[in-house]
Amino acid sequence: MDLLSLSSLLIWRAAVVLESLILFRGFRGKLLAKYPFFYTYIFGVFISDSAFSVVYMLHLTAYEKWYWVSTVLMTILGYGIILEVFNHVFSDYPGAEKFARITGLITFGVIFCFVIIIYLWVPVKTNAGVPANIEKDLWIAQALLQRDFWTVQAIFIFAIFGVVSYYKIPVGKNMKGMMVGYGLCLSVTLVTLTLRSYIGLPFDTTWVFLQPFSFDTSLFIWVTTLWAFHPNPIANPATHMEADYEVFAARTRDSIGAMRTYLGKGTRS
Amino acid sequence: MIQLILFLAVAMLLLFPLFFLARRPPQANGDAEVVLEARRALSSLQGELLPQEIVARIFAKDDLDYVTSFTSDRVRELFLQERERIALSWVKYVRRKIVSLRNFHLNSARYYARLSMSSELTLALEFATLLFACGGLELALRLRGPFGAQRIVETTTAAAARVCETTERTLGLMERRGVT
Numbered sequence: 490m491d492l493l494s495l496s497s498l499l500i501w502r503a504a505v506v507l508e509s510l511i512l513f514r515g516f517r518g519k520l521l522a523k524y525p526f527f528y529t530y531i532f533g534v535f536i537s538d539s540a541f542s543v544v545y546m547l548h549l550t551a552y553e554k555w556y557w558v559s560t561v562l563m564t565i566l567g568y569g570i571i572l573e574v575f576n577h578v579f580s581d582y583p584g585a586e587k588f589a590r591i592t593g594l595i596t597f598g599v600i601f602c603f604v605i606i607i608y609l610w611v612p613v614k615t616n617a618g619v620p621a622n623i624e625k626d627l628w629i630a631q632a633l634l635q636r637d638f639w640t641v642q643a644i645f646i647f648a649i650f651g652v653v654s655y656y657k658i659p660v661g662k663n664m665k666g667m668m669v670g671y672g673l674c675l676s677v678t679l680v681t682l683t684l685r686s687y688i689g690l691p692f693d694t695t696w697v698f699l700q701p702f703s704f705d706t707s708l709f710i711w712v713t714t715l716w717a718f719h720p721n722p723i724a725n726p727a728t729h730m731e732a733d734y735e736v737f738a739a740r741t742r743d744s745i746g747a748m749r750t751y752l753g754k755g756t757r758s
Numbered sequence: 759m760i761q762l763i764l765f766l767a768v769a770m771l772l773l774f775p776l777f778f779l780a781r782r783p784p785q786a787n788g789d790a791e792v793v794l795e796a797r798r799a800l801s802s803l804q805g806e807l808l809p810q811e812i813v814a815r816i817f818a819k820d821d822l823d824y825v826t827s828f829t830s831d832r833v834r835e836l837f838l839q840e841r842e843r844i845a846l847s848w849v850k851y852v853r854r855k856i857v858s859l860r861n862f863h864l865n866s867a868r869y870y871a872r873l874s875m876s877s878e879l880t881l882a883l884e885f886a887t888l889l890f891a892c893g894g895l896e897l898a899l900r901l902r903g904p905f906g907a908q909r910i911v912e913t914t915t916a917a918a919a920r921v922c923e924t925t926e927r928t929l930g931l932m933e934r935r936g937v938t
Binding site for chain 1: 766768769770771772773780864865868871875
């Protein structure tokens with residue numbers, strides 16, 4: 490076994506360990522019920538990675554056959570994370586939630602129309618006289634399909650980021666970790682898939698290392714940020730204002746107290 | 759090639775907000791604090807920064823004409839430097855207060871379930887234009903001196919006054935509803 494295969498295998502095993510740790514902490518910290526879509530995704534990835542690590546050793550052709558099916562399934566499950574983020578981040582902010590929903594749909598619509606126009610207008614290259622390579626064509630189609638799924642997710646998460654920063658919505662540690670981890674995974678995957686479909690096989694050496702490594706980084710972010718429950722720092726607007734009033738009142742009381750002390754000292758001296 | 763650039767751009771665009779989000783502190787801004795800040799900004803803009811006589815005084819060309827007619831070049835230069843400093847401070851304060859008003863607006867709008875998308879976009883555009891105008895005014899003041907940007911001063915002041923009116927109405931509405 491060469492160094493690249495060994496490191497790739499190590500990264501893979503590390504992912505399984507990290508996934509099981511996330512699930513364990515989710516169970517211990519009672520986070521499973523709070524973030525069901527996220528943990529469904531992690532559970533799916535855990536089952537897939539564990540099963541495939543066995544299949545990879547025993548039956549390589551079966552692994553190659555089922556790899557893409559599993560990847561597409563996981564990509565679809567990944568929409569659950571976006572749904573989870575959307576539900577939790579905007580739950581107390583109906584105005585911002587509406588804005589994010591409309592912005593996301595409009596952006597998606599624009600990109601969708603743009604892609605349709607490109608497919609319709611840009612002439613398709615035909616390999617006249619060249620014998621069809623079904624396996625290769627299927628591989629490219631799968632890669633493109635997966636890339637499109639990821640792009641849609643990237644657009645939605647980008648819209649969420651935009652609205653969160655525009656409306657200055659406070660985000661707790663759990664949600665921040667979920668967003669940063671998945672966003673990182675999305676962007677790296679998108680770059681690698683695009684380069685892979687463009688450069689082709691020469692990029693494979695980098696791809697087999699970079700792709701799982703970025704996923705491990707995301708898993709590590711999730712382990713640290715979802716170690717325990719950290720809700721979003723938000724309260725009901727009215728009660729929040731009362732709480733703020735208490736803070737202001739306390740500050741004023743402190744200032745008055747300090748002034749009284751100075752006055753007392755001045756009078757005594 | 760177009761597809762390659764497009765997909766790479768989407769991926770790269772995603773990385774920037776990720777970086778900022780990771781660095782953002784998790785604390786929530788106090789709602790009452792934002793409202794108080796908006797009130798202060800509004801009274802400061804309406805009472806100190808935007809009144810016609812104050813703006814006219816800062817950017818009055820008569821003063822320059824007077825200094826030019828009755829004093830030496832050295833005094834004139836000093837006068838121009840001082841007036842530029844005052845004008846730049848004025849722009850800086852106006853911009854700061856506008857940001858406060860924008861924060862107040864965003865802070866209120868995010869809770870409002872019946873938020874209108876078109877109004878939000880119009881307001882976002884107005885605030886952006888206003889802040890851009892402030893930036894343009896600052897640049898013009900630095901390049902052409904305190905008396906060389908009369909037109910931008912007028913536009914900025916008028917636009918800022920419009921934003922003040924809108925915010926005043928919102929604050930009035932909140933007071934009537936007993937929100938604050």
